[in-house]
Amino acid sequence: xxxxxxxxxxxxxxxxxxxxxxxxxxxxxxxxxxxxxxxxxxxxxxxxxxxxxxxxxxxxxxxxxxxxxxxxxxxxxxxxxxxxxxxxxxxxxxxxxxxxxxxxxxxxxxxxxxxxxxxxxxxxxxxxxxxxxxxxxxxxxxxxxxxxxxxxxxxxxxxxxxxxxxxxxxxxxxxxxxxxxxxxxxxxxxxxxxxxxxxxxxxxxxxxxxxxxxxxxxxxxxxxxxxxxxxxxxxxxxxxxxxxxxxxxxxxxxxxxxxxxxxxxxxxxxxxxxxxxxxxxxxxxxxxxxxxxxxxxxxxxxxxxxxxxxxxxxxxxxxxxxxxxxxxxxxxxxxxxxxxxxxxxxxxxxxxxxxxxxxxxxxxxxxxxxxxxxxxxxxxxxxxxxxxxxxxxxxxxxxxxxxxxxxxxxxxxxxxxxxxxxxxxxxxxxxxxxxxxxxxxxxxxxxxxxxxxxxxxxxxxxxxxxxxxxxxxxxxxxxxxxxxxxxxxxxxxxxxxxxxxxxxxxxxxxxxxxxxxxxxxxxxxxxxxxxxxxxxxxxxxxxxxxxxxxxxxxxxxxxxxxxxxxxxxxxxxxxxxxxxxxxxxxxxxxxxxxxxxxxxxxxxxxxxxxxxxxxxxxxxxxxxxxxxxxxxxxxxxxxxxxxxxxxxxxxxxxxxxxxxxxxxxxxxxxxxxxxxxxxxxxxxxxxxxxxxxxxxxxxxxxxx
Amino acid sequence: xxxxxxxxxxxxxxxxxxxxxxxxxxxxxxxxxxxxxxxxxxxxxxxxxxxxxxxxxxxxxxxxxxxxxxxxxxxxxxxxxxxxxxxxxxxxxxxxxxxxxxxxxxxxxxxxxxxxxxxxxxxxxxxxxxxxxxxxxxxxxxxxxxxxxxxxxxxxxxxxxxxxxxxxxxxxxxxxxxxxxxxxxxxxxxxxxxxxxxxxxxxxxxxxxxxxxxxxxxxxxxxxxxxxxxxxxx
Numbered sequence: 001x002x003x004x005x006x007x008x009x010x011x012x013x014x015x016x017x018x019x020x021x022x023x024x025x026x027x028x029x030x031x032x033x034x035x036x037x038x039x040x041x042x043x044x045x046x047x048x049x050x051x052x053x054x055x056x057x058x059x060x061x062x063x064x065x066x067x068x069x070x071x072x073x074x075x076x077x078x079x080x081x082x083x084x085x086x087x088x089x090x091x092x093x094x095x096x097x098x099x100x101x102x103x104x105x106x107x108x109x110x111x112x113x114x115x116x117x118x119x120x121x122x123x124x125x126x127x128x129x130x131x132x133x134x135x136x137x138x139x140x141x142x143x144x145x146x147x148x149x150x151x152x153x154x155x156x157x158x159x160x161x162x163x164x165x166x167x168x169x170x171x172x173x174x175x176x177x178x179x180x181x182x183x184x185x186x187x188x189x190x191x192x193x194x195x196x197x198x199x200x201x202x203x204x205x206x207x208x209x210x211x212x213x214x215x216x217x218x219x220x221x222x223x224x225x226x227x228x229x230x231x232x233x234x235x236x237x238x239x240x241x242x243x244x245x246x247x248x249x250x251x252x253x254x255x256x257x258x259x260x261x262x263x264x265x266x267x268x269x270x271x272x273x274x275x276x277x278x279x280x281x282x283x284x285x286x287x288x289x290x291x292x293x294x295x296x297x298x299x300x301x302x303x304x305x306x307x308x309x310x311x312x313x314x315x316x317x318x319x320x321x322x323x324x325x326x327x328x329x330x331x332x333x334x335x336x337x338x339x340x341x342x343x344x345x346x347x348x349x350x351x352x353x354x355x356x357x358x359x360x361x362x363x364x365x366x367x368x369x370x371x372x373x374x375x376x377x378x379x380x381x382x383x384x385x386x387x388x389x390x391x392x393x394x395x396x397x398x399x400x401x402x403x404x405x406x407x408x409x410x411x412x413x414x415x416x417x418x419x420x421x422x423x424x425x426x427x428x429x430x431x432x433x434x435x436x437x438x439x440x441x442x443x444x445x446x447x448x449x450x451x452x453x454x455x456x457x458x459x460x461x462x463x464x465x466x467x468x469x470x471x472x473x474x475x476x477x478x479x480x481x482x483x484x485x486x487x488x489x490x491x492x493x494x495x496x497x498x499x500x501x502x503x504x505x506x507x508x509x510x511x512x513x514x515x516x517x518x519x520x521x522x523x524x525x526x527x528x529x530x531x532x533x534x535x536x537x538x539x540x541x542x543x544x545x546x547x548x549x550x551x552x553x554x555x556x557x558x559x560x561x562x563x564x565x566x567x568x569x570x571x572x573x574x575x576x577x578x579x580x581x582x583x584x585x586x587x588x589x590x591x592x593x594x595x596x597x598x599x600x601x602x603x604x605x606x607x608x609x610x611x612x613x614x615x616x617x618x619x620x621x622x623x624x625x626x627x628x629x630x631x632x633x634x635x636x637x638x639x640x641x642x643x644x645x646x647x648x649x650x651x652x653x654x655x656x657x658x659x660x661x662x663x664x665x666x667x668x669x670x671x672x673x674x675x676x677x678x679x680x681x682x683x684x685x686x687x688x689x690x691x692x693x694x695x696x697x698x699x700x701x702x703x704x
Numbered sequence: 705x706x707x708x709x710x711x712x713x714x715x716x717x718x719x720x721x722x723x724x725x726x727x728x729x730x731x732x733x734x735x736x737x738x739x740x741x742x743x744x745x746x747x748x749x750x751x752x753x754x755x756x757x758x759x760x761x762x763x764x765x766x767x768x769x770x771x772x773x774x775x776x777x778x779x780x781x782x783x784x785x786x787x788x789x790x791x792x793x794x795x796x797x798x799x800x801x802x803x804x805x806x807x808x809x810x811x812x813x814x815x816x817x818x819x820x821x822x823x824x825x826x827x828x829x830x831x832x833x834x835x836x837x838x839x840x841x842x843x844x845x846x847x848x849x850x851x852x853x854x855x856x857x858x859x860x861x862x863x864x865x866x867x868x869x870x871x872x873x874x875x876x877x878x879x880x881x882x883x884x885x886x887x888x889x890x891x892x893x894x895x896x897x898x899x900x901x902x903x904x905x906x907x908x909x910x911x912x913x914x915x916x917x918x919x920x921x922x923x924x925x926x927x928x929x930x931x932x933x934x935x936x937x938x
Contacts, residue, residue, distance in 0.1 A: 477788055480788040480808065480809055480810060481715055481718070481788045481809060483809075483810055484715070484718050484788065484809030484810050485715065485717040485718050485721070487810055487812070488717075488718055488721030488722060488725070488813065489717070489721050491721070491725060491812060491813035491814075492721050492724055492725055492813070495725065495728055513810075517810045517896070520810070525899075525900065528900040528901070529900060531900075532900050532903065532904060535796075535904070546927050549926060549927040549928060549929075550927045550928040551928075552928070553926070553927065553928030553929040554928060556929075557928075580925070580927065581903055581925065584925075584927040584928060585899070585900075585903075587928075588899075588928065
């Protein structure tokens with residue numbers, strides 16, 4: 001992994017700062033909310049207590065059923081219902097929000113709604129109080145065969161019909177055909193029609209449905225509905241021959257009682273023992289963050305909402321829509337325990353606290369539900385925390401960026417250093433001349449030290465390599481004078497009169513000095529080649545012919561050692577611009593080297609191939625492989641990978657150095673590799689074509 | 705009267721060995737250890753031949769200076785440079801200063817003597833009128849070599865060859881078309897040299913011919929083997 005990436009990862013640790021801030025913020029928020037819910041709970045309890053005192057209990061509806069005396073509940077309808085026999089304008093049939101009775105084959109379900117007179121008069125722009133609060137009912141009956149009212153038959157009703165009970169009357173609702181229903185009742189042993197009860201009867205695919213409307217005062221607080229089939233089967237929750245149960249609905253008297261506790265930002269409601277909404281304050285006007293005196297920046301508000309309101313809270317039940325409320329806290333309150341709970345809805349958090357209202361006998365009559373959103377207190381309190389969060393995020397981002405920048409800078413320096421170190425060596429692994437060496441950095445830190453140490457190291461290596469390069473010629477020069485003393489002395493000694501024994505010693509000494517002389521010559525060879533290169537002139541010549549000549553010569557020379565073969569790409573003439581003598585010398589050295597390593601009778605292949613950018617001159621020989629490590633140093637002075645000893649000829653590792661010098665003079669490259677079949681070694685000289693300015697000559701003649 | 709040879713050499717042991725060897729051959733030999741003493745001796749009397757070491761004591765190139773001064777005094781005097789150095793640059797500058805030959809110190813005495821004799825022969829020839837064809841002569845096309853007089857001509861013009869070079873040219877021209885390898889050339893030139901030195905000798909020889917005749921092509925390289933004399937095609 002790159003350094004910059006490592007440090008980037010490390011810099012991610014700074015994200016702990018906003019995370020910690022966030023944790024803190026959440027805890028604070030939790031704390032604040034706990035406080036708020038406790039305060040709200042206390043308020044709910046206070047209201048509940050106030051409502052359960054004597055005075056208020058008188059306002060508490062006498063008709064309100066206790067838990068033992070339940071009855072039908074008619075929620076308050078907000079919009080306007082149209083009496084048409086269809087339920088398109090009714091709230092959806094939701095589980096628990098309607099009544100049902102019956103069994104498969106014959107069953108019914110129905111709903112009730114209370115429509116306040118005000119709601120109706122809104123449409124006429126009159127705020128007149130009509131005495132007509134009306135009850136709406138919608139009944140669906142599943143029945144396969146329908147039969148309608150037959151006027152010829154006697155009785156209050158026949159065929160399929162509905163029975164509606166008020167406090168004092170029983171009405172039979174029937175029709176002789178789908179359409180308007182007629183409500184009949186018996187009074188003074190006479191059948192009468194009650195016109196205030198209106199309704200539509202519609203047939204459906206499963207049976208029939210009826211929408212009803214009647215004034216509340218007709219009911220006098222009690223209501224029962226029974227579905228009767230033509231066979232006389234009755235579907236209902238309460239028996240139709242007893243007094244009808246109470247009709248429970250939202251009470252204006254309770255609303256007024258709650259009004260005393262009205263408070264900004266607080267919504268109080270009262271629910272009955274079944275979760276029926278008995279009294280409600282209009283929901284408090286929604287207080288937006290943006291309306292607060294200390295406005296939150298929209299971005300901050302968004303972040304705040306995202307961060308804090310993403311918790312999984314139950315969605316607030318919109319209980320005004322259906323008039324029922326079954327929240328956990330309300331259920332607990334009905335069981336006698338005051339409780340509070342948080343909800344989310346409409347983009348804000350809301351808390352609901354519920355406290356039981358107890359009658360004089362201790363029975364729970366209902367609950368007070370107080371609702372409050374947290375934005376009023378939270379926004380101000382949290383804006384400081386939010387700022388903390390924002391600043392710490394910003395801080396950690398900047399820190400991360402700074403660390404990344406620092407890492408990049410550091411990485412860049414190290415990369416530069418490593419590149420410089422890599423480039424300080426030429427392709428043969430020797431340090432380049434001083435001006436190309438790694439520059440010593442003047443930075444004061446450890447990287448600067450490293451660079452300086454590298455610089456020193458490379459300079460020394462360079463000096464050492466130069467020294468090695470010149471060592472042999474220096475040595476040969478220094479040794480030549482004492483050798484001359486020995487040789488001339490021996491020459492003189494030969495002139496003296498010597499006996500046989502002395503003569504043989506003398507001749508041995510002479511032989512030895514000859515060999516020493518040869519060694520010295522070989523040692524000086526590299527510097528001689530350097531000198532020769534300095535005075536060498538390039539000329540145009542035929543490379544293929546040169547190779548041909550050389551191969552022939554080598555074949556003769558080494559006939560008793562190994563096979564020398566020549567492989568030429570094709571018959572085309574290859575003209576090259578260079579120093580043929582030097583190239584021949586380089587090849588001599590390579591071939592000598594190859595012959596030395598080639599086993600007796602082995603094969604040496606000399607080849608010339610034409611590649612797009614260069615001529616590839618190769619010398620291959622059977623024999624032992626090169627050690628991997630030495631393959632680059634092979635061309636250095638005084639490096640020899642020779643294992644066998646050849647007493648006849650000195651081997652100082654100078655031959656390949658000469659090859660290298662000559663190759664460099666031609667701006668070419670030489671490298672040594674083991675053959676792919678691992679049966680031998682291949683030396684390759686790549687002669688670049690770009691410098692080939694040769695004029696096509698004839699027959700290998702040397703051109704001026 | 706024996707010929708007088710002066711050896712200017714800071715290595716006493718070598719000088720003594722040469723001195724004895726040359727004296728054994730009947731030469732009169734004087735030895736000087738440095739440039740001032742040698743110069744003083746030259747001012748008194750000129751020798752017949754001078755063998756000068758390039759490095760003289762503290763003076764690294766004292767031999768060259770001495771050669772320059774001696775050549776000014778005596779344009780015809782044969783001078784042989786003797787050196788431990790084998791750098792081609794030294795050789796070239798030595799020969800440019802007018803030395804007649806340039807040898808490394810490990811040359812055998814036999815080779816040295818052969819050279820000295822040849823040089824004396826050449827000097828004598830300069831003073832003697834040209835004689836008839838009894839002399840040891842070789843003619844190949846435009847080349848004319850007289851081994852007795854130690855000189856060669858190309859297209860009737862005298863070639864300024866050193867003794868070594870003359871012997872090399874002679875060895876090549878003796879059997880035209882035959883490839884002479886480096887060893888053969890060294891033997892012919894009475895010298896032990898390494899391959900590069902032979903190459904540079906050949907190069908110099910070619911240049912000397914080309915000074916007279918820019919179209920000179922007679923010394924051909926047989927790569928990997930040696931050189932051969934190739935008769936001009938016309």
